[in-house]
Amino acid sequence: MTLAVILFVITFAGMMIFTKYRSYIALGSALIFIILGIMPLNGVFAAVEWNVILMIGGTMGTVFFFIESKMPALMSDILLEKTPNVKWAIVILAFFAGIISAFMDNVATVLMLAPVALAIAKRLNISPVPMLISISVASNLQGAATLVGDTTSILLGGYAGMDFMDFFWFKGKLGMFFVVEIGAIISTLVLVWLFRKEKDPIVPSERTKVTDLFPTWMLLLTVALLIGASFIPNKPELTNGIICTGIFVICIIRELLFKKNYKGVIQSIKEIDYQTLLLLIGLFIIIGGITEAGVIDKVAEIIVNVCGNNLFLSYTIIVWFSVVFSAFIDNIPYVATMLPVVTGMASLMGIEPYILYFGLLTGATLGGNLTPIGASANITAMGILEKEGHTVKPSQFMKIGFPFTMAAVITGYLLVWLIWA
Numbered sequence: 001m002t003l004a005v006i007l008f009v010i011t012f013a014g015m016m017i018f019t020k021y022r023s024y025i026a027l028g029s030a031l032i033f034i035i036l037g038i039m040p041l042n043g044v045f046a047a048v049e050w051n052v053i054l055m056i057g058g059t060m061g062t063v064f065f066f067i068e069s070k071m072p073a074l075m076s077d078i079l080l081e082k083t084p085n086v087k088w089a090i091v092i093l094a095f096f097a098g099i100i101s102a103f104m105d106n107v108a109t110v111l112m113l114a115p116v117a118l119a120i121a122k123r124l125n126i127s128p129v130p131m132l133i134s135i136s137v138a139s140n141l142q143g144a145a146t147l148v149g150d151t152t153s154i155l156l157g158g159y160a161g162m163d164f165m166d167f168f169w170f171k172g173k174l175g176m177f178f179v180v181e182i183g184a185i186i187s188t189l190v191l192v193w194l195f196r197k198e199k200d201p202i203v204p205s206e207r208t209k210v211t212d213l214f215p216t217w218m219l220l221l222t223v224a225l226l227i228g229a230s231f232i233p234n235k236p237e238l239t240n241g242i243i244c245t246g247i248f249v250i251c252i253i254r255e256l257l258f259k260k261n262y263k264g265v266i267q268s269i270k271e272i273d274y275q276t277l278l279l280l281i282g283l284f285i286i287i288g289g290i291t292e293a294g295v296i297d298k299v300a301e302i303i304v305n306v307c308g309n310n311l312f313l314s315y316t317i318i319v320w321f322s323v324v325f326s327a328f329i330d331n332i333p334y335v336a337t338m339l340p341v342v343t344g345m346a347s348l349m350g351i352e353p354y355i356l357y358f359g360l361l362t363g364a365t366l367g368g369n370l371t372p373i374g375a376s377a378n379i380t381a382m383g384i385l386e387k388e389g390h391t392v393k394p395s396q397f398m399k400i401g402f403p404f405t406m407a408a409v410i411t412g413y414l415l416v417w418l419i420w421a
Contacts, residue, residue: 004038004293011286015333023275026282026333030289039289047288048281052158054241056280057272059148061248062222064268065215065255072100073116073208080116081207086198089120091191094134098142098184102149102177103223106377107273109139114384124200129390133400134191136381137369141187141408144365145180147226147240151276152335152365159339160357163240164226176358179415183366183408190407194400214254222247276332283336291340300344309349311421315359318342319413322363323405327370335364355420362412369405372397 011029015022033039039047066072075096083089093113101109113135121128143150147157147164153176156162167175225243229235236242252268255261290296307313318338325334342360346353368375372382372394378401382392 001293001295001298003036004033004290004295007032007036007038008286008290008295012333012337022333023279023282026279026286028282030282030285033286033289038293039285040292043288043292044285048284049155049158051238051241052154053277053280054238055148055154055158055244056151057277058241058244058246058248059222060272061268062215062218062244062251064271065251065264066219067111068264069210069212069215070208071210071213071216072113074210077116077207080120080202083202085202086120086124086126086200087192087195089202090131090134090195090198091188093117093131094138094191095184095188097135098138101139101377102142102145102180103219106136106139106143106150106375107380110136110377110380110384114381118384118388120202124202126198126200127390128388129385129392129396130195130198130400132381132385133378133392133397134404136375136377137401137404138184138187139377140369140375141184141366141404142180144361145177145184148223148244150365151280151332152361155280155332155335155339156357156361157240159343160354163229164223165231170354173419176361179358179362179412179419180408182415183411186411187404187408190403191400194403215251218247218251279332280336283333287337287340296340297344299341300348303341304345304348311349311351311355312417314345314349315355315417315421316413318356319359319363319409319416322360323367323370323409326364326367327374331364331368331375335360338364355416358416358420359413362409362416366405366409366412369401369408370398371401 007029011025014025014029018025030039034041034044080089080092083092093116097109097113100113110132114132117131117135118128121131140150144153146167147153147162153167157166162170168177169175222244225247226240229239229243232239248268252265255265255268287296303314303317307317322331322334322338338360339357342356343353346356368378372378372392378397382397385392
């Protein structure tokens with residue numbers, strides 16, 4: 001157990017310090033776990049949540065074709081036609097980013113809407129910084145609303161055996177979707193207040209033309225099939241992953257056979273975030289190893305002892321520790337690590353783990369909005385701004401990110417407790 005803990009701490013520290021190489025660090029550490037026998041060789045394949053891997057990879061591929069079709073840009077143009085001034089442009093773009101990111105990757109959402117925000121800023125000769133920050137924090141928030149909205153949601157769904165519809169209505173109670181949406185409304189009101197003085201008028205531009213609706217229908221079909229699959233009892237574990245990957249394969253076949261778009265197919269395959277997939281595979285093996293060594297059970301036991309078997313205290317610690325932790329490191333490895341810990345805590349307390357699961361998701365997903373390095377979408381937005389010649393200080397980011405995050409987290413913290421306690 002001691003050796004497993006030391007290796008895990010070194011691995012986590014390495015991923016925090018050398019963020020560009022975190023996937024290789026995770027895979028290297030996983031290999032060491034296997035070589036040392038901490039993770040039995042015959043349990044390696046089973047330790048990896050392949051359903052999660054397939055869901056993430058397949059969705060990323062389909063989203064590429066969706067963005068290339070320019071449908072998101074058209075949707076943004078239509079929204080901005082109804083926008084009277086800069087304040088409402090920022091608020092609407094942020095809210096629109098949130099809605100989209102509930103069904104697609106947060107980074108893809110930022111990449112999709114950033115050009116719209118930059119065009120508006122250039123047209124009005126204003127800084128694009130507030131718009132990009134608002135878009136990124138809103139996309140992070142809504143990612144927790146559905147099964148496919150964020151990697152953390154996919155991780156929870158795979159670990160807890162939750163389907164698409166379980167995020168809406170779960171065991172006779174409201175699911176995370178409604179918690180997140182109410183939080184989104186509250187945090188959007190915060191944006192309205194923050195940008196109350198931005199009253200420069202918006203001049204509508206020519207609408208983007210969309211000639212290919214197929215990717216849009218494929219993305220909608222993905223959601224529809226995931227919803228349908230949620231009603232199938234005792235379905236294979238890889239069902240959701242096969243759906244997401246299968247739709248992507250259909251898109252590829254169409255591009256090859258009917259459009260002869262070979263470059264597009266190659267680009268779509270390149271656009272999949274293989275680093276994240278490799279990171280997750282490594283983490284799954286590492287977590288399997290420390291579980292085999294009894295570390296997870298011991299950590300859960302310590303937390304329960306500290307909390308005195310008090311559910312409210314345990315829930316509060318999970319939520320707010322997750323907020324602080326996710327503000328400085330990526331929430332993917334954190335959630336992957338904490339899910340079995342939370343399960344162990346619930347087992348020791350003799351309760352179902354769902355309130356702790358949802359508390360973990362609330363804190364870890366929204367906590368990344370406190371800082372510009374806490375989430376991949378934020379890092380992406382900052383990178384786009386730097387390319388445009390805008391250096392964003394952490395204090396600038398936090399002027400928007402902190403009140404937005406606090407409004408959303410406090411709302412989620414209270415609602416999850418009221419619904420699930």
